[in-house]
Amino acid sequence: MKVKAKDLLLDGILRQNPVLKLVLGTCPTLALTTAAMNGVGMGLAVTFVLICSNVIISALRNIIPSKVRIPAYILIIATFVTILRMVLNKFLPSIATALGSYLPLIVVNCLILGRAEAFASKNPVLDSAVDGLGMGLGFMLSLTLMGAFREILGTGCIFGVELWSFKIEFFTHQAGALFTFAIFIAVFVGISNLISSMRAKKMIKEYSDKNNEVKEEIA
Amino acid sequence: MAKKETTLRCVTVLTVIAVICGVLLAVLNPLLYVPPTVDDLANNFTAEGEWSIEELNADFEKGNGGKVLLAGKLTNAEGVVTHYGLTIKTNSDAQLGECTYALYFDAQTDTLVEAKYIVDGTTGGKTYAAYGDKGANFEDYLVQITSENVFDSYTYPQTGATKTLKAVNNAFIMGARYYYNVYVAGGNE
Amino acid sequence: MEKLLISNSPHIRSNSTTKRIMIDVCIALLPAFLMGIVYFGPMCILIVGLAVLSAVLAEFCYKLIMKKPMRVILKEFDYTSVVTGLLLGLNLHSTVAWYLPILGSAFAIIVVKMIFGGTGKNFVNPALAGRIFLFISFSAIMANGWATTSIRNIGGVSLTTGATALGSVLKGNFDKIPSNLDLFLGTGIAGCIGETCKAALLLGGIYLLVRRVIDWKPVIYILVTGLWTVVIKGFDFNYFLPSILSGGLFLGAIFMATDYVTCPNTKIGTYIYYVLLGVITAWLRVRTGGEVVSFVIFVMNLCVPLIDRFVVPKPFGYQKPEKKKSEKGGN
Numbered sequence: 109m110k111v112k113a114k115d116l117l118l119d120g121i122l123r124q125n126p127v128l129k130l131v132l133g134t135c136p137t138l139a140l141t142t143a144a145m146n147g148v149g150m151g152l153a154v155t156f157v158l159i160c161s162n163v164i165i166s167a168l169r170n171i172i173p174s175k176v177r178i179p180a181y182i183l184i185i186a187t188f189v190t191i192l193r194m195v196l197n198k199f200l201p202s203i204a205t206a207l208g209s210y211l212p213l214i215v216v217n218c219l220i221l222g223r224a225e226a227f228a229s230k231n232p233v234l235d236s237a238v239d240g241l242g243m244g245l246g247f248m249l250s251l252t253l254m255g256a257f258r259e260i261l262g263t264g265c266i267f268g269v270e271l272w273s274f275k276i277e278f279f280t281h282q283a284g285a286l287f288t289f290a291i292f293i294a295v296f297v298g299i300s301n302l303i304s305s306m307r308a309k310k311m312i313k314e315y316s317d318k319n320n321e322v323k324e325e326i327a
Numbered sequence: 328m329a330k331k332e333t334t335l336r337c338v339t340v341l342t343v344i345a346v347i348c349g350v351l352l353a354v355l356n357p358l359l360y361v362p363p364t365v366d367d368l369a370n371n372f373t374a375e376g377e378w379s380i381e382e383l384n385a386d387f388e389k390g391n392g393g394k395v396l397l398a399g400k401l402t403n404a405e406g407v408v409t410h411y412g413l414t415i416k417t418n419s420d421a422q423l424g425e426c427t428y429a430l431y432f433d434a435q436t437d438t439l440v441e442a443k444y445i446v447d448g449t450t451g452g453k454t455y456a457a458y459g460d461k462g463a464n465f466e467d468y469l470v471q472i473t474s475e476n477v478f479d480s481y482t483y484p485q486t487g488a489t490k491t492l493k494a495v496n497n498a499f500i501m502g503a504r505y506y507y508n509v510y511v512a513g514g515n516e
Numbered sequence: 517m518e519k520l521l522i523s524n525s526p527h528i529r530s531n532s533t534t535k536r537i538m539i540d541v542c543i544a545l546l547p548a549f550l551m552g553i554v555y556f557g558p559m560c561i562l563i564v565g566l567a568v569l570s571a572v573l574a575e576f577c578y579k580l581i582m583k584k585p586m587r588v589i590l591k592e593f594d595y596t597s598v599v600t601g602l603l604l605g606l607n608l609h610s611t612v613a614w615y616l617p618i619l620g621s622a623f624a625i626i627v628v629k630m631i632f633g634g635t636g637k638n639f640v641n642p643a644l645a646g647r648i649f650l651f652i653s654f655s656a657i658m659a660n661g662w663a664t665t666s667i668r669n670i671g672g673v674s675l676t677t678g679a680t681a682l683g684s685v686l687k688g689n690f691d692k693i694p695s696n697l698d699l700f701l702g703t704g705i706a707g708c709i710g711e712t713c714k715a716a717l718l719l720g721g722i723y724l725l726v727r728r729v730i731d732w733k734p735v736i737y738i739l740v741t742g743l744w745t746v747v748i749k750g751f752d753f754n755y756f757l758p759s760i761l762s763g764g765l766f767l768g769a770i771f772m773a774t775d776y777v778t779c780p781n782t783k784i785g786t787y788i789y790y791v792l793l794g795v796i797t798a799w800l801r802v803r804t805g806g807e808v809v810s811f812v813i814f815v816m817n818l819c820v821p822l823i824d825r826f827v828v829p830k831p832f833g834y835q836k837p838e839k840k841k842s843e844k845g846g847n
Contacts, residue, residue, distance in 0.1 A: 171340060276619070278652045
């Protein structure tokens, strides 16, 4: 069975969105969505680690014995996170400070470990890389959208640029994070249900049309 | 026999991965090293003047664990050294991560005039800032550094027998030792 | 008997419908509202009106979006949203910005009530959640600019600007506390529109008691709060009346803690609920030095399922099994 790269990408970004559908990596989602920029930074960081670890784990999938796979994954992921931390500290210290302790905590982010376990350990290198990219982009997209939502309502800014002075501080608090998360999941599930039901209707219609044609032909 | 082999293989694979990762990081570490700058000292202190670096990463491990990242001096417009500043990184203590502190000494009176935290130890979920001004910002307490042990039996700063405070205390103890040895005792020679 | 009607119980219906109860609550809130207008001026009408209007509108909009026909919505309309809006409006002070009641009502109705399934399904009192939402969101507006009633106080002690009576009570500044009569009538006291005049609230409470909408049990809450404050303050009974009469305790105890949906189902559970409410309120008031009634009721509302789980109701007609041990022992 050959999976297309486009399907893999779309899976990560939309159909299997790590935050809104798989509900992975909730800890940074709740903590870092106070601003849209945090979402972009965290998303890029996770994407980098995810692609690298997916590639390496996928390449080593036949070498790593299944008994010790989790420690091996953790070792690999931790290495990449450390490298990422050092790079960010050197070249982008402002983002490194904004992400704070959530940057080293990427090591235990269940999104990365989950993809390593569920996908990279069973699929070829290229597919794993695409999966990592898709999942990372999906993570970044949902975090950025949630961050923008909370930033606009909570502080009246977007990406640090002030739009208006009206602010509902509720959204900058933890309760606001949970509330926003819930709303986003609800909207996401609502839209995806709508799309799938529309698709189902379309399929039924096509099927019945075909049936009618056949019937007409028989008649 | 087969079981032994798999165990052996597990250990080998893990070791190999660990060694490769370690080597990779060891190679990258010096390449990506960020030297501390005087910004940390300058940003947390109000006095006028220009900061310059005295010593970097002083190998001064005499205290209770930690490192003097940076020692700097503040020179005012007339060219007189008014203050010395130290940024001290203390080792992590049990559940709490390492913290970085900036200590400021008055050069004339050898007195600790201010202390500010720069990096919180947050891995334990608590921040030093959460303990309020007492542990975090050492204000209104002028302590003259008359000996290198001036903070050893000091009850301040403390907010209880917490591990957090142990790390913060270490910063003060180390700062006093470094300052006494380098500037007070060393200067008298 | 050609037609035999088969229906589920209940077969006997009383007049006590949700609609009637809610209208009763509205009537009971009117004295406090009127006193609010007398004390704080006509702005109160605008604020409370906006709160009620937006609460009702929010309910209608939500149901319209849920594709319910207008006829059904009108039939289902049971005045709960009116009560929510009224309570929320009375919980704001008279100088808040115009958009606060609208946002608060919308949050209370849509998020707390409708999303969880409408009347009878809300997990906390919607008006309370709306107030807390506003309190967290607009802390600057909600905590400052308290207006003091236009009528001078009788006792002679006038409040300094910005100080609430409760704050002075908790600090023990007895020379700065208005007399108990002032606290009871709400004259010369800063506060929300509906909370200052305890006499009007008590009147409403008595009306509800007579109409059997509520029972006497909220009194436990009020008394326990006062007594526990006395205990914390070292059995100083000077604290008893002022701590009861200041702040929003009456409004909370009579109209918010008594919400049917968020009260325990059992008698013992209800006692536990009110006693805990009182103890926590007094304790947190002393600890924080501010008004906490709304937050405490909110938290206790969330604890109600827990109370219901542990306090098992006695089944109807249950009799204690007779002790057989003594018989055996006799033999």
